[in-house]
Amino acid sequence: MKSRHKKLLAIGLAVAGLGIVAALVLNAFQSNLVFFFSPSQVAAGEAPTGRAFRIGGLVEPGSLKREDDGLTVHFVVTDTAKTIPVTYKGILPDLFKEGKGTVAEGTLGPDGVFTATQVLAKHDENYMPPEAAHALEQAQKAQATVVPE
Amino acid sequence: MIPELGHFALIVALLLALAQGILPIVGAQRGNAAFMAVARPAAQGQFVFVLFAFGCLAYSFLTHDFSVENVARNSYSQLPAIYRFTATWGSHEGSLLLWALILAVWTTAVTVFSRHLPEDMAARVIGVMGLISSGFLAFLLATSNPFLRLVPAAAEGNDMNPLLQDPGMVLHPPMLYMGYVGFSVAFAFAIAALLSGRLDAAWARWSRPWTTVAWTFLTIGIALGSWWAYYELGWGGWWFWDPTENASFMPWLAGTALIHSLAVTEKRGAFKSWTVLLAIAAFSLSLLGTFLVRSGVLSSVHAFATDPARGVFILGFLGVVIGGSLLLYAWRAPQLAAGGGFGWFSRESLLLANNAFLIAALGAVLLGTLYPLFMDALNLGKISVGPPYFNAVFIPLITPALFLAGVGPLVRWKQASLPELAIRLKWAFAVALVSAALLPLTLDGMNFMASLGLFLALWIVFTVATGFIDRLKHGAGSLAARLKALPRAFWGMQLAHFGLALAVTGATVVSNYESERDVRMNIGDHVELAGYTFTFQGATPVPGPNYQAMRGRVEVSRDGKRLDVLQPEKRVYHASGMPMTEAAIDYGLWRDIYVSLGEPLAGGAWSVRVYHKPFVGWLWLGALFLALGGGLAASDRRYRIAFKKETQQAGLAEAAQGQRA
Amino acid sequence: MKRFIPFIVFVVLAVFFYVGLSLNPREVPSPFIGKPAPAFSLPVVGEPGRSFGPEQMRGKVWLLNVWAPWCVACRQEHGFLMQLARSGAVPIVGLNWKDKDREAEVLLAQVGNPYFVVADDLDGRVGIDYGVTGTPETYVIDREGIVRLKHISPITPEVWKAKFEPLLKELGV
Numbered sequence: 001m002k003s004r005h006k007k008l009l010a011i012g013l014a015v016a017g018l019g020i021v022a023a024l025v026l027n028a029f030q031s032n033l034v035f036f037f038s039p040s041q042v043a044a045g046e047a048p049t050g051r052a053f054r055i056g057g058l059v060e061p062g063s064l065k066r067e068d069d070g071l072t073v074h075f076v077v078t079d080t081a082k083t084i085p086v087t088y089k090g091i092l093p094d095l096f097k098e099g100k101g102t103v104a105e106g107t108l109g110p111d112g113v114f115t116a117t118q119v120l121a122k123h124d125e126n127y128m129p130p131e132a133a134h135a136l137e138q139a140q141k142a143q144a145t146v147v148p149e
Numbered sequence: 150m151i152p153e154l155g156h157f158a159l160i161v162a163l164l165l166a167l168a169q170g171i172l173p174i175v176g177a178q179r180g181n182a183a184f185m186a187v188a189r190p191a192a193q194g195q196f197v198f199v200l201f202a203f204g205c206l207a208y209s210f211l212t213h214d215f216s217v218e219n220v221a222r223n224s225y226s227q228l229p230a231i232y233r234f235t236a237t238w239g240s241h242e243g244s245l246l247l248w249a250l251i252l253a254v255w256t257t258a259v260t261v262f263s264r265h266l267p268e269d270m271a272a273r274v275i276g277v278m279g280l281i282s283s284g285f286l287a288f289l290l291a292t293s294n295p296f297l298r299l300v301p302a303a304a305e306g307n308d309m310n311p312l313l314q315d316p317g318m319v320l321h322p323p324m325l326y327m328g329y330v331g332f333s334v335a336f337a338f339a340i341a342a343l344l345s346g347r348l349d350a351a352w353a354r355w356s357r358p359w360t361t362v363a364w365t366f367l368t369i370g371i372a373l374g375s376w377w378a379y380y381e382l383g384w385g386g387w388w389f390w391d392p393t394e395n396a397s398f399m400p401w402l403a404g405t406a407l408i409h410s411l412a413v414t415e416k417r418g419a420f421k422s423w424t425v426l427l428a429i430a431a432f433s434l435s436l437l438g439t440f441l442v443r444s445g446v447l448s449s450v451h452a453f454a455t456d457p458a459r460g461v462f463i464l465g466f467l468g469v470v471i472g473g474s475l476l477l478y479a480w481r482a483p484q485l486a487a488g489g490g491f492g493w494f495s496r497e498s499l500l501l502a503n504n505a506f507l508i509a510a511l512g513a514v515l516l517g518t519l520y521p522l523f524m525d526a527l528n529l530g531k532i533s534v535g536p537p538y539f540n541a542v543f544i545p546l547i548t549p550a551l552f553l554a555g556v557g558p559l560v561r562w563k564q565a566s567l568p569e570l571a572i573r574l575k576w577a578f579a580v581a582l583v584s585a586a587l588l589p590l591t592l593d594g595m596n597f598m599a600s601l602g603l604f605l606a607l608w609i610v611f612t613v614a615t616g617f618i619d620r621l622k623h624g625a626g627s628l629a630a631r632l633k634a635l636p637r638a639f640w641g642m643q644l645a646h647f648g649l650a651l652a653v654t655g656a657t658v659v660s661n662y663e664s665e666r667d668v669r670m671n672i673g674d675h676v677e678l679a680g681y682t683f684t685f686q687g688a689t690p691v692p693g694p695n696y697q698a699m700r701g702r703v704e705v706s707r708d709g710k711r712l713d714v715l716q717p718e719k720r721v722y723h724a725s726g727m728p729m730t731e732a733a734i735d736y737g738l739w740r741d742i743y744v745s746l747g748e749p750l751a752g753g754a755w756s757v758r759v760y761h762k763p764f765v766g767w768l769w770l771g772a773l774f775l776a777l778g779g780g781l782a783a784s785d786r787r788y789r790i791a792f793k794k795e796t797q798q799a800g801l802a803e804a805a806q807g808q809r810a
Numbered sequence: 811m812k813r814f815i816p817f818i819v820f821v822v823l824a825v826f827f828y829v830g831l832s833l834n835p836r837e838v839p840s841p842f843i844g845k846p847a848p849a850f851s852l853p854v855v856g857e858p859g860r861s862f863g864p865e866q867m868r869g870k871v872w873l874l875n876v877w878a879p880w881c882v883a884c885r886q887e888h889g890f891l892m893q894l895a896r897s898g899a900v901p902i903v904g905l906n907w908k909d910k911d912r913e914a915e916v917l918l919a920q921v922g923n924p925y926f927v928v929a930d931d932l933d934g935r936v937g938i939d940y941g942v943t944g945t946p947e948t949y950v951i952d953r954e955g956i957v958r959l960k961h962i963s964p965i966t967p968e969v970w971k972a973k974f975e976p977l978l979k980e981l982g983v
Contacts, residue, residue: 005493009493009498010501013501013502013505014505017505017506017509018509020509020545020546021509021512021513021542021546024513024541024542024545024546025513025516025517025542027541028537028538028541028542029520029534029538031537031541032534032535032537032538032541033520033532033533033534033538034532034533034534034535035530035531035532036530036531036532036533054533058938061933061935066750069669070669070750070754070756071667071668071669071747071756080938080939089667090667091667091747091748091756091758092747092748094383094727094728094729094730095727095728099933099934099938218882218886221882221885222882299882299885299886300889301885301888301889301921303882303885304920306882307880307882422813426816429816430816433820440827461828464824464827464828467824467827468824471820472817472820472821472824475816475817475820476817478813478816478817479813479814479816479817482813483813519823519826522826522827523826526826526829726910
């Protein structure tokens, strides 16, 4: 009897625990997953408005502009097919450079400008974040099918 | 010549590891003493050769041998000597060699401190560790040879990643690996016990000190990594929930659960099967961490360092080690005798609940870490799982575990009375609750998360104090004498729990009350933050050994009184051209002041980031107490006496002493 | 049965890891395979005034090798490229990628030059057109100027045998 009680207790605890964990995880996933879109996908209207997501690609050379406050920056992210204008207020990471890969997290405004809350470019000098590389590859695939030659 | 010698030493080490892995285990199954006797010399020999290989690689780094590819990729002629040495394990190949070396160190320690074990048990433990060594050495030789030559030799190296050129990174990897690899001892004991079918209290007592020591190193390693991220990455974060961090945190959670469940198995003979599973899990998660970080499955960024062949090899190795041991477990576990019974409210049941919460938290972290991979594998899109997910899941799961950490030590084994305990702790509970609710009110109003964290911290502190009072009430002699008479295991547990309270306080306060400003500052500009005034005095160029820096001067003052002049730097490393932010911090017990430079703007102005981080140091102070507690617990007299008793055919006096303890 | 649960959980994880390994983005085929090589016109390293573009190679099968003097992995394949150049099997065009320190000419004089011609992609714009994510990368371009193969990471004799030789044979080299 004694050991049966113990077993029941253990099973009860395990089931209750699993239930709680599952509920927490599902709930957290629902509200906290950040999806990734390439500039082409954003241009095609696949990205959500009003919900944060990530974009990735290259910082278009010559597009980086700084406002007078020294902190608000504007730049353009491109996957070589489409571009998205981005604004960000804050200090850019060390490895952020024009012509280099970057990933930005933020929301898309109705005017088509992406307001970033976070800009990432923390990787090695010569390689780009995998998400940025992915965006470029996708765009090239798309372009390659469009060019009639 | 030297690199070739190192390569050769690795091959010899692999052969010795194979001998160490196969012969003793076969010998133990067949009762062949000659085969079992191979274990110790083979293990010690393997250690000597791995150490020699490591020495060769370090020598190549120290002497700038750019004809070795690994050196050319990760060093630079102007790199300071200390970083040339740490660059030895800065690369993929080097870090695996360090892994193998540390495994050999642990194995050798087992050969020295296992004389009191039955011969077949020792042979099996050393044998299992030999098999793990063989896997790692084979991996090194087959896919990640650190001694590969470059023809023609490079004239100059590519330099070490500037982020790693830092004192914090000197100690972090060795400490972390000491922890990761240390769990292999508990793992080897578990497998040896499953193989022999002898899984008893003695097994738990042998495993305990090893597990505690490994856990202590892992704690230090994680804390160093977090501290490094805090001051080196330039934006003052101390925990990011990124896959690399999670890879070290998951074994820590499993190890914490294991330490507690081993205690039950040793004292009460219960949870045997669960404890064995945890021992397997802790080491499996260490291997998994190595796999995740080294194979590039989670972040295929480091280009050619992530060679798929390596990933397949590690995965195969993982399959053999983890899959094999779980099958062995499934086969043998039913033969484990059930331990002593216990009531629904007892120290056993609380430790079981605590284990359940720790493992649930571990599961949630594991899922969050691997979820992007699952989504990608099923072609459901690219996603990232960030800190919001982890905070939302981890905090609710760890909260009850922290609450129980306070109660557990005060509850009797086997059967305790809840009403009696409630009466004993009602004041501790009430005072913790009220002060936790009121403290945030005095700062900036209601803050549930801050109150929750403070409550848990205070609760643990009060219960730790209650534990001491209970122990000191009885007994003879002065207070100091009575304190001294307390066993180290007790001190260890209490200090570790106290450290937990410190760390929880630090995390709570800094997350809820830190403040930050990004500003453009001209020379002479002021900015106010949390009562401090920061004055920018300009930036000047300063040359470094292998970089060029712009060093800013920021004066920090409070109420017109100058406190400190902080000198954050922006460096550009010559070889890689990589820019780097070097933050400047004014450390304090109650707060850190943190300044880092952003970018140069027109007219000598800079964008500057300033932080006020209250209590942030308590995080690492807490980790220090955790580690101190682990060290004390592992050095408890009980283990040493058991050790003496069993080694020296001891005299009666010592045996009597052992019984009394 | 329940004692097999840990094992089963692990097997499921392992399957995902295996799939994850094969997801390596570096294995994704280049979208240019079977498409014309993007045109460009770049100055030639060491020959001021001369410029190079892919159209000059029409009628030949050739390799475009993206490299840089600062890249150690490129140094690794250098010996093999030298051998290849000596054998004269196929002309190798170098694309000197983002050589900010202008070291290519000096370096090639020091260690030997396997290239038929080296085009100078200082700002990396041509690299972007070709989808270069790192160095070294090598493209095989056929007589009609169509990209037939893209290889990422250093060329080793094994890779050459397995990936390049069959294709070159097919192209009649």
